[in-house]
Amino acid sequence: AQSVTQLDSHVSVSEGTPVLLRCNYSSSYSPSLFWYVQHPNKGLQLLLKYTSAATLVKGINGFEAEFKKSETSFHLTKPSAHMSDAAEYFCVVSDPYKIIFGKGTRLHILP
Amino acid sequence: EPEVTQTPSHQVTQMGQEVILRCVPISNHLYFYWYRQILGQKVEFLVSFYNNEISEKSEIFDDQFSVERPDGSNFTLKIRSTKLEDSAMYFCASNQDRGGSDTEAFFGQGTRLTVV
Numbered sequence: 001a002q003s004v005t006q007l008d009s010h011v012s013v014s015e016g017t018p019v020l021l022r023c024n025y026s027s028s029y030s031p032s033l034f035w036y037v038q039h040p041n042k043g044l045q046l047l048l049k050y051t052s053a054a055t056l057v058k059g060i061n062g063f064e065a066e067f068k069k070s071e072t073s074f075h076l077t078k079p080s081a082h083m084s085d086a087a088e089y090f091c092v093v094s095d096p097y098k099i100i101f102g103k104g105t106r107l108h109i110l111p
Numbered sequence: 112e113p114e115v116t117q118t119p120s121h122q123v124t125q126m127g128q129e130v131i132l133r134c135v136p137i138s139n140h141l142y143f144y145w146y147r148q149i150l151g152q153k154v155e156f157l158v159s160f161y162n163n164e165i166s167e168k169s170e171i172f173d174d175q176f177s178v179e180r181p182d183g184s185n186f187t188l189k190i191r192s193t194k195l196e197d198s199a200m201y202f203c204a205s206n207q208d209r210g211g212s213d214t215e216a217f218f219g220q221g222t223r224l225t226v227v
Contacts, residue, residue, distance in 0.1 A: 032215070034215070034216075036218075042220075043202070043218060043219065043220035043221045044154075044202060044218040044221075046215065046218075049215055090154060094206075094216060098144075098156055098159055098167055099144060099156065099204065099206075099216050100156065101146070101153060101154040101155075101156075102153070103153040104153055104154075
């Protein structure tokens with residue numbers, strides 16, 4: 001069985017400060033891991049994905065995530081938040097049978 | 112860049128009516144999925160489809176729902192006798208492989224279904 005846990009339903013940071021969105025997973029297989037972003041009334045946009053090639057993954061808009069197998073984590077970070085980063089972020093795990101979404105973390109950016 | 116296309120982008124239907132949501136997956140993909148997101152809630156898995164049959168479905172996917180790949184390009188979700196609680200954003204996705212490393216599911220932009 002596989003599951004995804006996003007540890008925070010809401011995160012608020014000030015513009016220009018670092019962002020950390022936490023995600024833990026469990027899977028019986030070697031999973032693929034992804035972060036998607038959803039802006040209000042928009043579809044799902046892929047931010048980044050983990051492949052077996054590198055544990056530190058760089059994505060679009062300055063985001064990156066580090067795969068830590070020992071901690072079963074795939075936390076999303078960004079050094080400096082921008083107002084346009086305000087959105088819902090989903091951690092996603094994919095194994096051979098299905099794709100499972102976390103419950104999402106809403107990121108608020110304070111001016 | 113290849114993309115998954117969903118039509119319509121927004122559909123309004125009366126309670127009790129049947130709706131068909133359409134998706135055109137990426138052409139060389141083999142695995143297809145439908146997901147649902149009720150406003151303000153998480154994205155929920157509905158069903159996966161491979162080789163012209165359902166490979167897995169969630170408890171949400173009851174007899175009210177069906178999927179079909181009527182030709183080589185379309186992948187449809189039919190909802191019979193719609194209920195108010197079926198109002199949601201429905202996402203289609205496709206994947207070249209079943210899953211695992213180095214694969215990525217591509218999502219459409221979604222169809223917003225409003226049942227009135």
